[in-house]
Amino acid sequence: xxxxxxxxxxxxxxxxxxxxxxxxxxxxxxxxxxxxxxxxxxxxxxxxxxxxxxxxxxxxxxxxxxxxxxxxxxxxxxxxxxxxxxxxxxxxxxxxxxxxxxxxxxxxxxxxxxxxxxxxxxxxxxxxxxxxxxxxxxxxxxxxxxxxxxxxxxxxxxxxxxxxxxxxxxxxxxxxxxxxxxxxxxxxxxxxxxxxxxxxxxxxxxxxxxxxxxxxxxxxxxxxxxxxxxxxxxxxxxxxxxxxxxxxxxxxxxxxxxxxxxxxxxxxxxxxxxxxxxxxxxxxxxxxxxxxxxx
Numbered sequence: 001x002x003x004x005x006x007x008x009x010x011x012x013x014x015x016x017x018x019x020x021x022x023x024x025x026x027x028x029x030x031x032x033x034x035x036x037x038x039x040x041x042x043x044x045x046x047x048x049x050x051x052x053x054x055x056x057x058x059x060x061x062x063x064x065x066x067x068x069x070x071x072x073x074x075x076x077x078x079x080x081x082x083x084x085x086x087x088x089x090x091x092x093x094x095x096x097x098x099x100x101x102x103x104x105x106x107x108x109x110x111x112x113x114x115x116x117x118x119x120x121x122x123x124x125x126x127x128x129x130x131x132x133x134x135x136x137x138x139x140x141x142x143x144x145x146x147x148x149x150x151x152x153x154x155x156x157x158x159x160x161x162x163x164x165x166x167x168x169x170x171x172x173x174x175x176x177x178x179x180x181x182x183x184x185x186x187x188x189x190x191x192x193x194x195x196x197x198x199x200x201x202x203x204x205x206x207x208x209x210x211x212x213x214x215x216x217x218x219x220x221x222x223x224x225x226x227x228x229x230x231x232x233x234x235x236x237x238x239x240x241x242x243x244x245x246x247x248x249x250x251x252x253x254x255x256x257x258x259x260x261x262x263x264x265x266x267x268x269x270x271x272x273x274x275x276x277x278x279x280x281x282x283x284x285x286x287x288x289x290x291x292x293x294x295x
Contacts, residue, residue: 100145156271169240188236191217
């Protein structure tokens, strides 16, 4: 398509977009780094080519015509799209790192520590993909991920693994209200009610710890992040995965109840795609995640 024969000078169109946005020939000239006369000349060339005025000149003001406004809206969108494409292209020429993890792991473990990695590696652009459904690694979108499960995995290589311990947790205020002692049926239990049973239910907890206690959770959530938010708000007792709630246990917004603990069967695994090309950013991230996981 010979579009160059069908559109006016790009310089003139850029000038027109600036004038419409700034609503002033003078201010547009300042932004573009040219004289007001040069701006007026570009607008005059466009008006000559279109065969109609683009602005109604008033005393110390300009008013765009309806046709000019329509053209300006198209120009603004087109230039924004061009700028976005150029920025994306420039970003790909830099070190870009994409990390994948579950929503809970990203929120509770990764994000509080990510600032440390970014400070140590200011040239790396970081993108985090958080989702509870399995993260596909075959499309090359993710450079390194944290996957909960038991290796090996067919689509990835495991760099490091770490287990976890589960224990009942609640807010200090709830603990003061209930007092010390073992869990009882009268306690308010918060359940993470999801299809993925890697999140233990209270029934599993009592079965695996050998406790003979029948309970009915008074509050249920389909995301672990909400379960922990409710526990921190004093609404009951939740099952706390120490790797995830460790920050809250350290700052005192959560406390352990009962003292019983259970080692989780699966593990957190730092993985990289089998087919991925090695990069400096990925290697740095994998090393940092490994050190942080075991730190």
